[in-house]
Amino acid sequence: MSVLPERVVGPRLVLRRWRVSDMEVLRDAIQDSIDHLRPWMSWIEFEPLSDRDRTALIRRWEDDWKAGQEVVFGAFVGDQVVGGCGFHKRAGPQTLEIGYWVHVDHLRRGYASEMARILTSAAFTVPDIERVEIHHDKANTRSGAIPKALGYHLGGESTVKPHAPATIGIDIAWSMTKEEWPSSQYV
């Protein structure tokens, strides 16, 4: 089992695994953005986490990464948190799924697009990974614009349980294969 990358660098962004020492900046970024994240992100229902629980969560993310499982990144411009993203393993050993969110003060600057683009390239450097997927609720059209613009293929719709207040329970899956990902996109 391959360990996933822990740091991915793009033209503007550094994506790196959250560290315990980031607890406060992660807490503040989520707190600032909570009203904008709540409609779409299932994990917001557990917020606000106590500092102790958030520290434990970051430790759990670290253990998961060491075990070759998921990886959860902070997205930084300098030392400023502009969002978060990650790789999830939900669709078998040859597929990684990308998730992302952007801090409310940093929307519409192309940061989610950059995260998705550099994570796609990074995914295809992992041995055995042949496919990357991005999933979003059908109502979350802003999220869907990102894989579309990157040339991902629109897959099927499936009915799921609505997982956050604005979701309607229709999961849209986009996918990209290693073969089709343009070499020009590698960072």
Ligand SMILES: CC(C)(COP(=O)(O)OP(=O)(O)OC[C@H]1O[C@@H](n2cnc3c(N)ncnc32)[C@H](O)[C@@H]1OP(=O)(O)O)[C@@H](O)C(=O)NCCC(=O)NCCS
């Ligand atoms: C969906 C979400 C991640 C999009 O983040 P974002 O960083 O604003 O998205 P981007 O900036 O990459 O792309 C969106 C817009 O920026 C524009 N853009 C792209 N590159 C740009 C750049 N370099 N400079 C300025 N604008 C740019 C795009 O053309 C697009 O424009 P549009 O909004 O007019 O269509 C954000 O709204 C969010 O955090 N939502 C809540 C959480 C969520 O839904 N996550 C996904 C769950 S599936």
